[in-house]
Amino acid sequence: MSSAVVERSPERDLAFDMARRSLWVFPAWVVVSGFIWGMGGALSSALGYVLVIGNLAAAAVLMAWGARTSPVALMGATLGGFIVRLAVLAGIVLGASQLSFFEPVPLAITIIASHLGLLAWEIRYVSLRLAAPGLDLQRPGKEQK
Amino acid sequence: MDLLAQADTAVDGLKALGAGLGYGLAAIGPGVGIGLVVGNAITAMARQPESAGMVRTTMFLGIAFTEALALIGFVVFILLNFT
Numbered sequence: 081m082s083s084a085v086v087e088r089s090p091e092r093d094l095a096f097d098m099a100r101r102s103l104w105v106f107p108a109w110v111v112v113s114g115f116i117w118g119m120g121g122a123l124s125s126a127l128g129y130v131l132v133i134g135n136l137a138a139a140a141v142l143m144a145w146g147a148r149t150s151p152v153a154l155m156g157a158t159l160g161g162f163i164v165r166l167a168v169l170a171g172i173v174l175g176a177s178q179l180s181f182f183e184p185v186p187l188a189i190t191i192i193a194s195h196l197g198l199l200a201w202e203i204r205y206v207s208l209r210l211a212a213p214g215l216d217l218q219r220p221g222k223e224q225k
Numbered sequence: 226m227d228l229l230a231q232a233d234t235a236v237d238g239l240k241a242l243g244a245g246l247g248y249g250l251a252a253i254g255p256g257v258g259i260g261l262v263v264g265n266a267i268t269a270m271a272r273q274p275e276s277a278g279m280v281r282t283t284m285f286l287g288i289a290f291t292e293a294l295a296l297i298g299f300v301v302f303i304l305l306n307f308t
Contacts, residue, residue, distance in 0.1 A: 090282040136289065143288075147281060151267045158263045158288065159256070166252055166295060170302070177307055184307035188300040195296055199289050206282060 089147070094206070095140035098198040099133050105197070113186045120181040127176055128190030132198070135165055244305035251298020258291040 106129050114122035139161060146157030176182050266284035270277045 088278075090278050091285045094282065094285050135292075139288065139292075140285065143281070143285060147277075151271070154267060155260075155263050159260060162256065162259055162288075162292065162295075163252075166299070169299060170248070173299075173303060182307070184303050188303050191296055191303075192293075192300050195289075195293055199286065199293070203286055206286060210279060210282070 089140070089144035091140035091143045091147075094202060095133075095136045097205070098136060098202050101201055102129070102133065102194060102198055106194075109190065109194075113190070117183050117186050120183040121186040123181045124176075124183040124187040125190045127172075128187045129194055131169055131172065132191055132194045135169065135195075136198075138165055240305050244302045247305065248298050248302040251301070252295045255291045255295040258294070259288050262287045262291060 110122045110125050110129075113125040117124070139158075142157040142161040143154065146154035149157075173187070177184075262284055266280050266287075269280045273280075
């Protein structure tokens with residue numbers, strides 16, 4: 081349906097943007113977790129970050145495929161993908177809980193904070209872009225591509 | 226002593242039950258919400274195909290925010306099960 085109108089995939093752009101922005105904050109959070117909870121905390125935070133970014137990327141890929149294919153595929157990919165992604169997240173965490181480094185508290189904090197934080201960060205830019213589509217969000221002095 | 230051990234086992238069992246039920250129940254609301262978001266987005270794209278890019282952007286962010294509720298349930302599941 082929408083493939084004729086939208087050639088590029090906004091979902092992938094958003095997920096890539098969020099992953100790119102998180103690279104600024106994530107290493108610092110892993111170090112902080114390492115100081116507070118030790119090596120297990122740092123590794124659990126890293127796992128939480130990978131889960132959040134992987135979850136967003138999987139959602140983006142599924143939705144982009146669904147939007148390219150048909151409205152029914154979009155609905156199926158989004159709702160089916162939601163169930164499958166939740167099951168995969170639970171499976172990965174249950175599997176990781178058997179490992180020696182597993183720390184539940186930093187993992188939980190990382191999942192919630194990074195998901196909500198990245199979305200809030202992204203929505204600032206998206207709301208600006210939607211409100212003023214012609215607005216150039218590059219910093220002054222930065223070269224245009 | 227035996228009674229205390231049995232009580233501990235019962236508490237662990239109830240915690241696991243609560244964690245599983247909580248995760249499942251926490252996924253119901255976001256499931257309904259995501260269905261509403263996608264359904265309305267498809268309607269919007271069918272009515273105005275030229276705005277599909279904007280609709281899909283908004284839809285993705287709406288879905289991600291709705292999914293945060295399920296992730297909160299997931300985090301409660303982790304904390305109840307493993308702490």
